[in-house]
Amino acid sequence: MLTKLKPNILYLPLMKSNKLNLFDFTMIVVGLVIGMGIFRTAATSAKYAIDSSVYFSAWIAGGLIALCGALTYAEIGSRYPVTGGYYKVFAYAYHPSIAFSINCIILISNAASLAAVALIGSGYISQVFFDEPASDVTKALIATTAVIIFYAVNLMGLRMSAKTQTVLMIIKISMILMLISALFLPGAEPVAQTVPVAPVTTSEGIDWMKWIQSFGLSLIAVSFTYGGYQQTINFGSEVKEPSKNIPRGIFFGITIIIILYLLVNLSYYKVIGFERLGQEKEIATIVAGKMFGSAGANAFSALLFLSVLAYVNVLLMSNPRVMFAMSEDGTLPAVFQKRSQKRDVFVVSLTVFAALCIIILFFAQTFEAILNFTIFLDCFGMAASAASIFWLRKRTKHLDGTGIFSMKLYPLQPLIFIAAYIFVAISIAVQTPATALTGIAVLAAFMLLFFLTQRFRKPKN
Numbered sequence: 001m002l003t004k005l006k007p008n009i010l011y012l013p014l015m016k017s018n019k020l021n022l023f024d025f026t027m028i029v030v031g032l033v034i035g036m037g038i039f040r041t042a043a044t045s046a047k048y049a050i051d052s053s054v055y056f057s058a059w060i061a062g063g064l065i066a067l068c069g070a071l072t073y074a075e076i077g078s079r080y081p082v083t084g085g086y087y088k089v090f091a092y093a094y095h096p097s098i099a100f101s102i103n104c105i106i107l108i109s110n111a112a113s114l115a116a117v118a119l120i121g122s123g124y125i126s127q128v129f130f131d132e133p134a135s136d137v138t139k140a141l142i143a144t145t146a147v148i149i150f151y152a153v154n155l156m157g158l159r160m161s162a163k164t165q166t167v168l169m170i171i172k173i174s175m176i177l178m179l180i181s182a183l184f185l186p187g188a189e190p191v192a193q194t195v196p197v198a199p200v201t202t203s204e205g206i207d208w209m210k211w212i213q214s215f216g217l218s219l220i221a222v223s224f225t226y227g228g229y230q231q232t233i234n235f236g237s238e239v240k241e242p243s244k245n246i247p248r249g250i251f252f253g254i255t256i257i258i259i260l261y262l263l264v265n266l267s268y269y270k271v272i273g274f275e276r277l278g279q280e281k282e283i284a285t286i287v288a289g290k291m292f293g294s295a296g297a298n299a300f301s302a303l304l305f306l307s308v309l310a311y312v313n314v315l316l317m318s319n320p321r322v323m324f325a326m327s328e329d330g331t332l333p334a335v336f337q338k339r340s341q342k343r344d345v346f347v348v349s350l351t352v353f354a355a356l357c358i359i360i361l362f363f364a365q366t367f368e369a370i371l372n373f374t375i376f377l378d379c380f381g382m383a384a385s386a387a388s389i390f391w392l393r394k395r396t397k398h399l400d401g402t403g404i405f406s407m408k409l410y411p412l413q414p415l416i417f418i419a420a421y422i423f424v425a426i427s428i429a430v431q432t433p434a435t436a437l438t439g440i441a442v443l444a445a446f447m448l449l450f451f452l453t454q455r456f457r458k459p460k461n
Contacts, residue, residue: 020238022245022252029070029229029253031169036311037225038176038261039284039304040120042268044368046278048217050210055274058215059265062222063258065420068413070229070250072386077233078242078405079389079396089233092395093388100331101446102384105377107319108442111356112364112374114315116224118143118357119367121308124282124301136365144358150313151354154320155345171307175284175300176260182267182287216427220375223424225261227378229254230385239405246405281367320349331450372432376439379425383418390414 020028049055080089090099122142126134134142232250239245268277271287280286284304289297324346327336338348364370390411400406407413429436 019240020245021240022249025239025245025249026253026256029232029250030256032228032231033066033226033253033257034172034176034260035225035228036117036120036172036304036308037221037227038264040123040281040367041221041225041371042265043277043280043283044221044371045218046268046274048214048220049278050214052269052274054211054214054218056262056265058218058222059261060258061215061420062219062226063254063261065223065417066226066229066257067250067254068417068420069382069386070232070254071247071407072389072414072417073230073233074246074250075405075407075410076385076389076392078246079392079399089385089388093391094384096331097447097450098384100326100450101443102381103322103326103331104446104449105443106381107322107353108356108360109374109377109381110315110319111353112360112370112377113224113227114147114312114357115143115360115364116367116370116374117308117311118146118361119370121146121305121312123367124285124308125305127282127285128298128301140361140365143361146309146312147316147354147357147361150309150316151350153313154316154350155340155347171303175303175307176264178291178300179267179284179287180260180263182271182291183263185271185291213427213430216423217431219420219424220428220431221371223375223378223421224371226257230382233385241403242405243403247408316350316354319353320346323349323353333453369432369435372428372435373439376425376428376435377442379421379428380439380443382421383425386414386417386421 045058046055049058076089080092088099090102119139122139123134126139126142130138229250232246239249267287268283271290272280272283277283282301285297285301288300292299323332323336324339326332327334327349336346336349336352339346360370360373364373393410425436
C-alpha cells in the first residue's frame with residue numbers, strides 16, 4: 001500500500017556503475033514489504049474470517065495481488081523514471097489537481113500508518129508494565145509518547161538512520177524466524193475452542209455470499225501487511241538488465257514474503273488456534289510465551305517495541321521531505337520549505353506531520369479504526385497510480401524494445417490489482433460507512449483546496 005513507507009529503503013539514487021543486480025533487487029523487495037503488521041494484523045484478519053479457509057485464502061490472495069502491483073509499479077518506474085515519486089507520475093498521467101489530492105492523501109495515510117504501527121508497539125509494551133490489559137486510551141498515550149520523543153530527536157537532527165534501520169531489519173527477521181520455529185516446538189498445541197464460529201456451509205453447500213463478504217473483510221488487514229512493494233517505482237531505471245531482473249526479483253521477493261507470512265500464520269494457527277486467534281491482539285507474545293515463558297514473552301514485546309520506534313523514526317524523517325518537495329513544486333505553501341540551517345531539519349513539515357499522527361491516534365484510538373481509514377485512503381492512491389500505466393504505455397511507445405521492463409501478460413496484472421483494491425474499498429464501505437465517507441470527504445477537500453490555492457499562486461517566471 002502507499003501508506004507503508006518501509007524503513008529499510010530510502011529514495012537514494014544510484015550511480016550507473018553501481019546498478020542493482022538480481023539479488024540486490026530481490027532483497028529490496030523483501031525489505032520494502034516486511035514491516036510490523038504481521039505481529040498484529042493476523043488477529044484482525046482472523047477476526048473477520050468465518051473459517052480458516054477464508055483466512056489462509058486471504059493471505060495467499062494478498063501475496064498474488066502484491067505480485068501484480070509490484071510488477072505494475074516497476075514498469076511505471078521503468079517507463080517514467082523521475083525523482084519525485086507519485087506526484088510526478090500523477091501530474092504526468094492525470095490533472096495536477098489529482099496529483100495534489102492523491103499525494104496529500106498519501107501523506108495522511110502515512111500518518112495513519114505510523115499511528116497504527118505505534119499502537120501495535122504500545123499494545124505489546126503495555127503487557128510488560130501492566131498486569132491487566134491496557135485501555136485504548138492508555139495505548140494511544142504510549143503511542144503518542146513515542147511520536148513526541150522521536151519528533152524531538154528529529155528536530156535535533158539524526159545521523160544514525162541507516163544503522164538504525166539495519167538493526168530494525170535484523171530484529172524483525174529474527175522475531176519472524178522465532179515465530180516460525182514454534183511450528184517445530186513439541187507440545188505447543190492450541191487452546192481449545194471457546195468461541196463459536198459462524199458456519200460457512202448450509203444444506204445446499206457453501207454459502208458463497210457469506211464467504212466472499214468474510215474474505216473481503218479479512219483481506220483489509222492482509223493488504224496492510226503486504227504494503228510497500230509500490231516503492232519499486234523508484235528502482236525501474238536502477239536495475240541491471242531490467243527486462244530480465246525486475247520480474248525475476250519481484251517474483252522471488254514476493255514468493256519469499258508469501259512463504260514467510262504463511263509460515264508465521266501457520267505458527268499462530270498451531271500455537272494459538274484459529275478461534276482464539278481472532279479474539280487476541282498481541283498474538284506474537286502468546287507464541288513467545290509458549291516457547292520461552294513469561295520472561296521470554298516480555299523480552300519479545302520489548303524488542304518489538306524497539307522495532308516500532310525505529311519505524312516511527314524513519315516515517316518522521318521521510319514524510320517531511322515529501323512535503324518539502326511538494327512545497328518546492330508549489331503545491332504546498334512555501335512555509336513547508338522552512339528548515340533549520342544548523343541541523344538541516346524541515347521544522348514546519350516535521351511539526352505538521354507529527355501533529356497529524358497524534359490527531360489520528362486520538363481520533364481513532366483503536367488499531368482497527370485506523371487500519372480501515374488508512375486502507376480506504378490507500379485504495380484511491382493504489383488504483384489511480386496503477387491505472388497510470390495505461391496512459392504511460394500510450395505515451396512511451398517509443399521506449400518499447402529498448403531494454404526497459406515491460407510486463408508479459410499486460411494488461412492482466414494492473415486490472416487484477418485495480419479490481420482487488422476496488423473490492424477492498426467496497427468491503428470497508430460496507431463494514432464502516434462512516435470511514436468511507438470520511439475518506440471521500442478528505443479527497444474532495446484536497447481537490448477543492450488545490451483549486452482555491454491556484455487562484456493565489458504567483459506565476460513562475
